[in-house]
Amino acid sequence: MIQSTPVATGVTTPVDVCTVAPPAHPRPDGQDRYTISEVAAWTGLSAHTLRWYERIGLMPHVDRSHTGQRRFTNRDLDWLVFVGKLRLTGMPVAAMVRYAELVRAGESTFEERRELLETTRRDVLARIAELNGTLAVLDHKIGFYGSRPPAAD
Amino acid sequence: MIQSTPVATGVTTPVDVCTVAPPAHPRPDGQDRYTISEVAAWTGLSAHTLRWYERIGLMPHVDRSHTGQRRFTNRDLDWLVFVGKLRLTGMPVAAMVRYAELVRAGESTFEERRELLETTRRDVLARIAELNGTLAVLDHKIGFYGSRPPAAD
DNA sequence: CGCTTGCTTGGAGTGCACTCCAAGGTTCTA
DNA sequence: TAGAACCTTGGAGTGCACTCCAAGCAAGCG
Numbered sequence: 294m295i296q297s298t299p300v301a302t303g304v305t306t307p308v309d310v311c312t313v314a315p316p317a318h319p320r321p322d323g324q325d326r327y328t329i330s331e332v333a334a335w336t337g338l339s340a341h342t343l344r345w346y347e348r349i350g351l352m353p354h355v356d357r358s359h360t361g362q363r364r365f366t367n368r369d370l371d372w373l374v375f376v377g378k379l380r381l382t383g384m385p386v387a388a389m390v391r392y393a394e395l396v397r398a399g400e401s402t403f404e405e406r407r408e409l410l411e412t413t414r415r416d417v418l419a420r421i422a423e424l425n426g427t428l429a430v431l432d433h434k435i436g437f438y439g440s441r442p443p444a445a446d
Numbered sequence: 447m448i449q450s451t452p453v454a455t456g457v458t459t460p461v462d463v464c465t466v467a468p469p470a471h472p473r474p475d476g477q478d479r480y481t482i483s484e485v486a487a488w489t490g491l492s493a494h495t496l497r498w499y500e501r502i503g504l505m506p507h508v509d510r511s512h513t514g515q516r517r518f519t520n521r522d523l524d525w526l527v528f529v530g531k532l533r534l535t536g537m538p539v540a541a542m543v544r545y546a547e548l549v550r551a552g553e554s555t556f557e558e559r560r561e562l563l564e565t566t567r568r569d570v571l572a573r574i575a576e577l578n579g580t581l582a583v584l585d586h587k588i589g590f591y592g593s594r595p596p597a598a599d
Numbered sequence: 600c601g602c603t604t605g606c607t608t609g610g611a612g613t614g615c616a617c618t619c620c621a622a623g624g625t626t627c628t629a
Numbered sequence: 630t631a632g633a634a635c636c637t638t639g640g641a642g643t644g645c646a647c648t649c650c651a652a653g654c655a656a657g658c659g
Contacts, residue, residue, distance in 0.1 A: 330605070340606085341648055348609095360655055362606055375583070382580040386646065407591035414584045417577050424570050424577075427535045430528070431567045438560035483635070493636090494618055513625060515636055539616065 326356070326364040336373050343373075350390050351376060353397060382417050479509070479517040489526050496526075503543050504529060506550060535570050 333340045346352045347363075353372065356364045379389050392409055395402035486493045499505045500516075506525065509517045532542050545562055548555040 328605080339648075342646090344607090345647070358655090360606090362655070375587075378580050378583045381576050382584070403591050407588055410584055410588050410591070414581065414588065417581055417584065421574055421577050423534050424574050427531050428567065428570055430531045431535070431563055431570065435560055435563050435567065438556050438563070481635080492618075495616085497637090498617070511625090511636095513636090515625070 325366050327366075327370070329363050329365070332365045332370065332373070335370065336377065338373070338377075346373075346376070349386070351386065351393050353393070379413070382413050383420060384413050384416075388413075478519050480519075480523070482516050482518070485518045485523065485526070488523065489530065491526070491530075499526075499529070502539070504539065504546050506546070532566070535566050536573060537566050537569075541566075 327335070329340045329343055332338075332343060336343075338346075343352070343363075347355055352369065355369060356366060358364055376389060379392070380386075388409065392406060395406045395409070480488070482493045482496055485491075485496060489496075491499075496505070496516075500508055505522065508522060509519060511517050529542060532545070533539075541562065545559060548559045548562070
C-alpha cells in the first residue's frame with residue numbers, strides 16, 4: 294500500500310510552497326539551516342531518501358556547509374511537505390521530478406505545471422471513485438460474514 | 447499508481463463469490479471451461495499473471511484438460527472479479543493470498559475473514575481521507591496557477 | 600586532543616508485483 | 630495432415646521506490 298508514511302506531523306501553519314518565494318515559516322528550532330538528520334526526523338523521510346530525492350532532481354539543490362554537508366532551509370522543508378502531498382496522491386516519482394524541473398525553469402512553465410496538477414487531480418478523483426467502488430463490495434461481503442461494518446469511523 | 451487496470455468490463459450480474467458455492471453466472475460463451483487466453487481477455491489480466499496467481503495460491507487450483515491445459519470455470523471468473531476488487535483496494539498480494547487460504551480452509555475461518563475485510567475497509571477509508579487531503583492542496587495550488595478546477599465531474 | 604556520533608559518496612541490494620523467456624507439447628483450421 | 634496459433638513449465642528479468650553499505654571526512658563535547 295502506498296498509504297500514510299507519517300509525513301511532517303506537527304505542522305500547523307498552512308503551507309504555501311508555490312514556486313515563487315513564499316514567506317518562510319520558521320520551523321522547530323528556527324535556524325533555517327537544518328542537518329539532514331533533523332530534516333529526516335521532521336519529515337519522516339529517511340536521510341537516504343532525502344539524498345536520493347536530491348540526486349534524482351526532486352529537491353532543488355540544497356545548500357552546503359563550508360565542508361560540504363547539507364544544510365536545509367525552511368524553504369526546503371516547505372517543498373518537502375508539498376512533495377509529501379504529491380506522493381500521497383499516488384503520483385509517480387518521475388512526474389514529481391518533472392514538476393520540480395518546471396519549477397526550476399521559472400514562471401514560463403506555469404501553464405504546464407497547472408496541467409500536471411490538474412491531471413493529478415483527475416487521477417485522485419478517479420482513484421477515490423475506485424475506492425468507493427471497492428467499499429461497496431467489501432461491505433456486501435462483510436455483511437455476508439455476519440456482522441455489519443462498524444457504525445463509527 | 448495502483449489505479450485502474452481494466453478489470454472485467456462487461457459484467458452485469460452482481461457478483462457473489464462468497465466462499466460457499468454461489469450459483470454460477472453463465473459467462474460470455476457459456477461453456478464453463480475457458481482457456482487461459484479467454485480469461486485473460488475477459489479479466490484484463492495477462493495469462494502470465496493468471497498463472498502466477500495460481501502459483502502463489504491466489505487462485506484455487508484450476509481444472510485441467512486431459513492434457514494438462516487450464517480450463518477455468520465461471521466460479522474461477524467470479525473469484526477473479528473479487529480478487530480484482532481487493533487489488534483495487536490496495537491490499538498487498540500477500541494478504542489476498544492469506545484470504546484465499548482462509549477460504550480454502552472452510553467455514554471455521556469466517557471470523558478471521560471478516561476481520562481481514564474489515565481491516566481492509568478501514569485502510570480504504572483512511573486512504574480516501576488521505577486523498578481528500580491531497581485534493582485540498584492540489585486545488586489550492588491549481589487556483590494559485592490562475593485557473594479554477596473544472597466545475598464539472 | 601581524542602572520541603563518538605554524524606555526514607559524505609557511488610554503487611549495490613531489497614521487496615513488490617508483475618512480465619518475459621526458452622523449449623517444447625496441444626489444438627484448431629484449411 | 631500441415632502449419633499457425635496457443636498452451637505448458639521453471640526460472641530469470643523488469644520497473645519502481647526506496648534502502649543499505651563501506652570507506653572516509655566533519656562536528657561537537659570533555
